[in-house]
Structure formats: C-alpha cells, structure tokens
Amino acid sequence: MNNLTLKQLRYVQALAQTGHFGRAADLCAISQPALSLQIKEVEDHLGVALFERDTRQVRLTSFGADFVARARDILRSVQDLEDFARNEKGNVLSRLRMGIIPTIAPYLLPALVGALKRQTPDIDIHVRETLTPRLIEDLAQGRIDTAIVALPVSESSFEETPLFTERFVFVRPKSDDGKPVPSVKMLQEMRLLLLEEGHCFRDQALEFCNITLRRPRETLDGSSLATLVQMVDAGLGVTLIPEMAVSVETRSASVSIIPFDTPEPTRTIGMIWRKSNPLAPAFKTLSLLVRDTAQALRARP
Secondary structure, X not given: OOOOOHHHHHHHHHXXXXXXXXXXXXXXXXXXXXXXXXXXXXXXXXXXXXXXXXXXXEEEOHHHHHHHHHHHHHHHHHHHHHHHHHXXXXXXXXXXXXEEOOXXXXXXXXXXXXXXXXXXXXXXXXXXXXXXXXXXXXXXXXXXXXXXXXXXXXOOOEEEEEEEEEEEEEEEEHHHOOOOOOOXXXXXXXXXXXXXXXXHHHHHHHHHHOOOOOOOOXXXXXXXXXXXXXXXXXXXXXEEEEHHHHHHHOOOOOEEEEEOOOOOOEEEEEEEEEOOOXXXXXXHHHHHHHHHXXXXXXXXX
16 A cells, blocks of 8 residues: 555544444445455554444544544545636536535425526535534535524634524414413423424524523423424424424414514524635525525515
8 A cells, every 4th residue: 555545534534423334334335344444454554543443332542533633634625626626617516515404404405406406407416404513513524515504603714694584483282372472481381392402493492481401301302393393283382493494394283373572582594614615605606595595485475
C-alpha cells in the first residue's frame, strides 16, 4: 500500500460515525469483510491502531479521534472542491443533499421536491430527515449541503436564512370544542403530550407552557406529530402542533383545533449552510424557492 485514499478515509469516518462494522459497511455500500480489510490496511500503513474493538462495540483510540478529525477536514475540503467545480460549470443544482427536521419534512417536502423538479428536471436530490443536532453535525462534516431547521442554530460557521414564521395551535379532544382557549397556567395543569426528547419542537412547546419537567410521568411522549394527534383523539391528553401540520394530521382524527390568544407561540423556520461552501449563492437562491413553496402551502384553505 502506497498512500491513503479518499475512499479509505470515508470508510474510517463511517466506522467512527456508526461505531459498528455492519452499519458502517451499509453506509458505504460495501460488504462488512471488505470494510474490515480496508480499515486494517489503513492501520497497518499508519502503524497505529485507530479503533478499539470488543465483542459489543468499536471505539476510537485517542490517536484515532485526532486522525478522524483531520480526515473530516480533508473530506470536507474535497467536497468543497467538487462544489466549486460544479459552480464554475453552472451545474449548481445538478445534485442537492438536503437535511430537514421531522416536524417540517412530511408537510413541505412533497411540494418542494415537485418545485425543484419543475425548475431543474434532472436534479439529483438526496434528503435526510432527522433531528437538528444530527443535521448540524452532518452539515459541519460535509455529508449534506444544506438543511431546513428551526432557527436559530447559532453556529458561527453556518449561514442562517429565515424562510417563514409559523404559529403553534392547540389540539384537544373534539368533546372540548367550544371551550375557552386555555391560558399558560391552565396548560400546566393538563396532561400535555409531547414529542420525544431531542426534538426542538418539544423544547419550544415546553418553553411556551413555562413547564420544567421534574418527574418522568408529567407528560406522555410520541415519536411524531401524527402520533400526538391520534393520542389526543384517543382521549389521552392535549398537545401543540405547528400550523403547517394541521391539514395533514387532522384528516383522520376527531380533534378540536384552536389558535392561542396573543402572544401566540411561534417558531422561525430557515435554511442553513456552511459559509465556506462555494455553492452558497445557489443556496440563497434555493431558499427563495423554499420560502415561496411554504407560503403557497400555508395559503391553502
């Protein structure tokens, strides 16, 4: 073996990211034995172990952690070079790797992908739907080009562009239809259904309700907004959902939807990308398309 290859660096990064040979192999679209062989060749070439291995887990060594950090910088720079070339050729939207949070994806993505395909029929779109902290990590490491998240993220290396502000609405059983809008104090006494920990929308709902969780049973958790609405329909409690989700999530649920009194809870949705990315001007243009698509959706009756 003469020199390390970019492909081998990607294999090392995948194993560091997943901590599991099988999952890393799946991520790299190769067999597990082939991945193991490539990792061993890298370690033999360096003369230093990158990973500690046992029967249950794969961990980075101290040297391995430093090596992976440098490898990420190299891979990100290579991606920036490719983006620079795409920008120079004018093929800025020939490929798009976009991340999006779960409380936006089901409602915005179908219309957005359609708009992108109409604008650039041959565009190659890859979408990753996951929680904000993972999207931030993926963006920082160059695994995605841009992400649609709730702002702010307050990362100095990222550009943040607001797209729209949306209200939260109150969802309660249909039998409560006609009752007054609950105050924040009243909400604190209700059984509030929330998304699982890790969702930024959960934190935003708790902040509005001025609730600090002290006991594990103060709330019931759901994995999606659809689950929360169905739980309300079943009489298990009440919840808050973003306005964009209402038309989709209430189709098959018998619930009452009501806006809050002023000041209403809201969140700002925006796009983020690395400031250093040569395609930054294209992402700015893309953000206008995302904004217009979202506005059209919200204008529907």
